[in-house]
Amino acid sequence: MSVIQKQPDEVLVGLTHDRFGDEKVFTVPAKYWCSKCDVVTQFNLRVKEPPQFSFQIRKALTEACGPTVPYETDYCDLLCHKCGQPIRVKYGQHEFAMSSYRYFPLGVYLYEAAL
Ligand SMILES: [Zn+2]
Secondary structure (H helix, E strand, C coil): EEEEEECCHEEEEEEEECCCCCEEECCCCEEEEEEECCEEEEECCCCCCCCCCCCCCHHHHHHHCCCCCCCCCCEEEEEEECCEEEEEEEEEEEECCCHHHHEECCCCCEEEEEE
């Protein structure tokens, strides 16, 4: 079992520059593209560790993506809706106005089950 890291541009659909910074931000809703299935899965930045994620999956993804910084970085989890591959997306958040945030992906981590 292993975790593969992808660049956000490789697997997240429709990332765009906004007017507040250099980082590309998520679309709303955010979308992940599975290269194995060639299907796009919408996901929610607030979802962490869905019930399908076993302890082993959570542990491997947490080790791969490293610690988060409160108020600066966070993560969310999803599964490809076709093959069920567990995915973690680490992202940064930036408050550009009072209580208004923008979110930009930092890394995408794909959990690969043992062959
Ligand atoms: Zn898939």
